[in-house]
Amino acid sequence: MLSPDNHGSVLTTIALVWFSILLIGLPTAKWIQQRWKAWGYLFGGPSMIQEAFTKANGKPFEVISQETRHIFVSSATDIKQLLSSPSDDLSFYAAARYLAQPQYTMHNFNWLDQEGVTAIGKAKSEGGGFTRAVRVCLTNNLSRVLPELGAMVEKEVKKMLHEHKMIDSLRTSPIHEMITRLVVLCNIRAIFGAELAKNEVFVKAAQSYIEQTILGSEAIRIMPHWFQPVIGRIVPRWMTAQHVVYSTLLPIVQARLKERELPLAEQTQHADCIQWVVDCSTSLGQQKGQYGGIGAERAVHELMAIWFGSVHAVAAVVTFAVEDLCLHPEYIAPLRQEINAHFEGFKIAGQPSGLPLLDSFIKESARLAPNEALSTRRAALKSFSFTDSSNNNWHLAKGDWICTPLWAMNMSDKIYTDPEQFDGFRFAPPEVLRAISESSPKTKPAQSKPGKIYDTDFEWLMFGIGKQACPGRFYATATFKLIIATIVRKYDVRMVEPGAKRWWTMESALVPREVGVVFTEREVY
Numbered sequence: 001m002l003s004p005d006n007h008g009s010v011l012t013t014i015a016l017v018w019f020s021i022l023l024i025g026l027p028t029a030k031w032i033q034q035r036w037k038a039w040g041y042l043f044g045g046p047s048m049i050q051e052a053f054t055k056a057n058g059k060p061f062e063v064i065s066q067e068t069r070h071i072f073v074s075s076a077t078d079i080k081q082l083l084s085s086p087s088d089d090l091s092f093y094a095a096a097r098y099l100a101q102p103q104y105t106m107h108n109f110n111w112l113d114q115e116g117v118t119a120i121g122k123a124k125s126e127g128g129g130f131t132r133a134v135r136v137c138l139t140n141n142l143s144r145v146l147p148e149l150g151a152m153v154e155k156e157v158k159k160m161l162h163e164h165k166m167i168d169s170l171r172t173s174p175i176h177e178m179i180t181r182l183v184v185l186c187n188i189r190a191i192f193g194a195e196l197a198k199n200e201v202f203v204k205a206a207q208s209y210i211e212q213t214i215l216g217s218e219a220i221r222i223m224p225h226w227f228q229p230v231i232g233r234i235v236p237r238w239m240t241a242q243h244v245v246y247s248t249l250l251p252i253v254q255a256r257l258k259e260r261e262l263p264l265a266e267q268t269q270h271a272d273c274i275q276w277v278v279d280c281s282t283s284l285g286q287q288k289g290q291y292g293g294i295g296a297e298r299a300v301h302e303l304m305a306i307w308f309g310s311v312h313a314v315a316a317v318v319t320f321a322v323e324d325l326c327l328h329p330e331y332i333a334p335l336r337q338e339i340n341a342h343f344e345g346f347k348i349a350g351q352p353s354g355l356p357l358l359d360s361f362i363k364e365s366a367r368l369a370p371n372e373a374l375s376t377r378r379a380a381l382k383s384f385s386f387t388d389s390s391n392n393n394w395h396l397a398k399g400d401w402i403c404t405p406l407w408a409m410n411m412s413d414k415i416y417t418d419p420e421q422f423d424g425f426r427f428a429p430p431e432v433l434r435a436i437s438e439s440s441p442k443t444k445p446a447q448s449k450p451g452k453i454y455d456t457d458f459e460w461l462m463f464g465i466g467k468q469a470c471p472g473r474f475y476a477t478a479t480f481k482l483i484i485a486t487i488v489r490k491y492d493v494r495m496v497e498p499g500a501k502r503w504w505t506m507e508s509a510l511v512p513r514e515v516g517v518v519f520t521e522r523e524v525y
């Protein structure tokens with residue numbers, strides 16, 4: 001029997017337990033719920049961003065992932081604020097470093113977070129750095145390299161089509177694998193030069209290095225922060241391709257640096273990114289009175305970073321565009337008309353702006369299926385506050401990210417007429433559309449002003465915007481057109497299963513699923 005005294009203490013104990021459950025249990029339950037939701041980002045990032053964007057109605061909004069807190073801004077005023085923030089506060093390089101984990105995946109690349117502290121990036125304000133090598137030199141070299149790449153793509157497509165398996169008596173091409181191989185071959189030639197493009201061991205390692213870096217960095221990042229250095233030392237043991245790429249490039253870069261010591265007349269003229277990175281870095285070094293600029297090791301690391309960023313986004317854009325050609329065959333006739341008339345000229349001129357109808361078609365495909373649901377990532381290097389265009393204060397803690405909701409903006413009816421509809425000539429110049437009115441499914445573009453795929457503005461953020469906008473966008477655009485025009489001119493294409501799912505999502509990325517495409521060679525073209 002309980003005495004009244006005991007009775008009182010039992011009630012007190014029950015009350016205390018309840019109170020403790022409320023005090024600890026409710027926040028814990030809320031924390032578990034938040035973490036559960038945050039982990040949902042791993043496979044459902046794009047739909048979480050889309051949902052929050054719709055609710056926010058143009059204002060900044062927050063999405064928490066398993067890794068970090070993202071603040072998204074989408075109005076021109078808020079994006080301008082992001083761009084004008086000092087890079088010591090909001091850093092592109094810190095966000096990129098966190099994603100790629102270069103200290104583990106890129107042969108111990110000591111990639112620093114602030115601009116200006118290394119030749120990475122900021123050296124462009126001083127006339128050098130890898131961004132200049134890509135934006136200026138690679139772009140200027142297009143007229144030289146495109147005819148050669150065109151012939152190679154044509155030959156490779158033919159060869160691959162013979163090798164693809166017969167499925168239900170149809171020779172079926174795994175389109176993403178096929179396009180990735182073409183992009184790898186084009187980029188190796190354009191970035192590393194003709195010699196390395198012939199080196200099969202290097203070509204294989206260069207492709208594996210990208211795949212291993214994507215998987216390896218993901219495996220490191222999904223671990224709790226405190227455990228990442230441990231797993232970061234274990235995972236790279238099977239990432240052997242980085243060592244092949246590094247050790248192949250290092251002696252070439254060293255030889256090119258040595259060659260710089262010769263009189264100008266005795267130096268060989270190499271037209272590849274290896275040379276341009278060496279040139280940009282040594283001219284920077286010479287300006288500062290330290291010949292050799294960034295040194296061979298860093299030049300190799302920078303080349304590995306350029307290479308890493310150059311393949312998978314281009315392959316995704318081309319893959320989705322080829323699928324859209326299968327799904328919207330009414331665009332084939334006008335595209336062929338343009339390609340037959342202007343493709344040769346486009347290659348010789350090396351002008352990424354050429355073939356405007358094809359440009360619009362690819363841009364529309366990338367609008368509806370971008371390879372990433374967000375753009376312009378910046379990581380806060382210290383706590384940072386900003387006031388948005390509606391006068392609300394936002395506070396970012398160190399490590400939070402600020403970005404733009406690229407895919408959600410691409411689907412916004414405030415920017416696009418009938419945003420859900422595929423309209424291949426939405427961005428075409430009206431006079432070009434009028435000229436082909438007989439074969440075109442549309443004679444008037446849906447958007448009030450035409451636009452190019454490589455544009456960077458507050459509504460089209462595929463390549464970012466501002467001083468960090470992608471320097472490879474002109475080369476990328478030329479490569480999209482080169483591969484797609486070659487296919488359209490010579491083949492009829494159709495998807496084996498037109499209703500097949502075309503991508504799956506991983507964090508904020510749209511990863512192409514393997515889809516079967518049947519190519520039929522045209523007799524006359």
Ligand code: HEM
Nearest residue numbers: 121309310313314376377462463464465468469470472476
């Ligand atoms: C579909 C193709 C591509 C897409 C969608 C893309 C997108 C982007 C984006 C969004 C950024 C960051 C911009 C910002 O945050 O403001 C970026 C940066 C960069 N991209 Fe691309 N890119 C593509 C292809 C390429 C190619 C082919 C190359 C090299 C040949 C390249 C080299 C780079 C480099 C070096 C940077 C860093 C720029 C800096 O340090 O300031 N990209 N890209």
